[in-house]
Amino acid sequence: MPANRSLGIMTRCQGSHFVDKGYYRKLTLFGRKQGIRVFVFSPRKVDYATRTVKGFEYRNGAWQSGTFPLPALVYDRCFIGPSYRHYKPFVEKLQNDPAISFLGYGLSGKWQVQQMLSKSRELAPYLPPTQLYTLAHLEQTLDQYGAAIIKPTAGTHGIGVVRIKVVDNGFEISGRGRENQPFRRVIKGRPKLKLFLSTFTAGRKFLVQPYLELHTADGTPFDVRVLVQKNGRGEWETTGKAVRLGDPRSITSNLHGGGKAVPLEAFLARHFKPSLKVRIEQQVNRLASELPAFLEQSHGRLVELGIDVGIDRAGNVWVIEVNSRPGRTVFQMINDPVAKHHSMTQPVRYANYLMKERVGGY
Known part of the structure; x- marks a missing residue:
């Protein structure tokens, strides 16, 4: 198949390890029926001098490594998370290449x-009414609604989503920590709440919203x-x-x-x-x-x-x-x-x- 009938699935590969292999296998097999060559690659493995990329193709019942011409189209499956910064400049270089088109551009946050x-x-x-998290915005939401949600601006899978609820003896905090484990605790007084939140949100941007009973x-x-x-x-x-x-x-x-x-x-x-x-x-x-x-x-x-x-x-x-x-x-x-x-x-x-x-x- 010519290079202009190729679709590269761009994802984060650790050696030959990448997520969603079952899905990409189905895409490859369906693509073959349409006369499109589908392969998986990491944006970090592109060689612009030769216009090729190292990647993986599903052939003869297994994923096999190979070197492929840069694809005409890219399907971006580079999930954004804490380590995305290692991929972002490589993704942007591909996006700016005039010979390559993306099926779609990932939403930023x-x-x-x-x-x-x-x-x-x-x-x-x-x-829902939404603001960038600051302690003042959180206090304002708690005063108005009695309960608030904070969530990371770039989070996935519900990790780091926390409900803060005003209760008789302080604040009830429940949600999921960075390891995606559910937790619940009661904190007495605003100074202790402030201390908890400064540790919990450290180094990350969050949104604050009223808690909706979903x-x-x-x-x-x-x-x-x-x-x-x-x-x-x-x-x-x-x-x-x-x-x-x-x-x-x-x-x-x-x-x-x-x-x-x-x-x-x-x-x-x-x-x-x-x-x-x-x-x-x-x-x-x-x-x-x-x-x-x-x-x-x-x-x-x-x-x-x-x-x-x-x-x-x-x-x-x-x-x-x-x-x-x-x-x-x-x-x-x-x-x-x-x-x-x-x-x-x-x-x-x-x-x-x-x-x-x-x-x-x-």
Whole structure:
């Protein structure tokens, strides 16, 4: 296959170790049927002198290392986390290469996304009041609402998300620490709270929001994961929707924290009155159809988004987070084979569309 029919999956490889091998294997096999060569590579392994890159290709039932011509298209799966700074300059160099196009550019952080979405008249009402964390902003939120959430601006998997609640004898703090372990403690007095927070947030940026009761009547936290992707015609399409249920001891519903997934419609029918269920479904669908295109206008090209939607006890719908490198496990867990298949093949379909539409570069 010629280099201009190649799709490079850019990820963080430690030697031959990289995450999501099962997903990338399916992308490779589906790409082959479309006449597209798919391989996995680290942005740190590019040789610009020879215009090649060391990487891995799934062949003959195994991942095999090789040297590949730089791909025409790059699918960015370089997850942002504490060690991303080691990859960022290499990613940016690829992004600035005129011969290479990215299927989509990763969103930079929760605060930036919040700022972009707040400019939309349609989407702004779905955003919880949000500020960059300072002790003054936290105290203001606690005084107004009685409970607040702080979350890292660049965090994933619910790590570092903490609820602070005013209680009779001080402040109840619960959430997940840096090791993603749930914890709960009561702290007496603002000076001790200030000391705890200065240690907990040290060196990282956080957001502060009012605490929303995004849980069922029995206290199980949940959210709705909506996966939207570009299809083979270059248009946004909703691939699937699922409810993620968290550990009742936790304040978040992330699957990495021991959660599980269930189908949306049955869940809403069980927990909300029929008229409220219909309204919630309409609002979730509206978010799925309006948010991607609006975000893309502000941010630049995107290929897929995981939109995490919260529903509070009164049935109000909230945009909790938008992720440009979404996972797909939920559709396996709810046994939705169509959504599962589409979630794994749409990036190749979109790559095929870009190659056909824009032969010879952009």
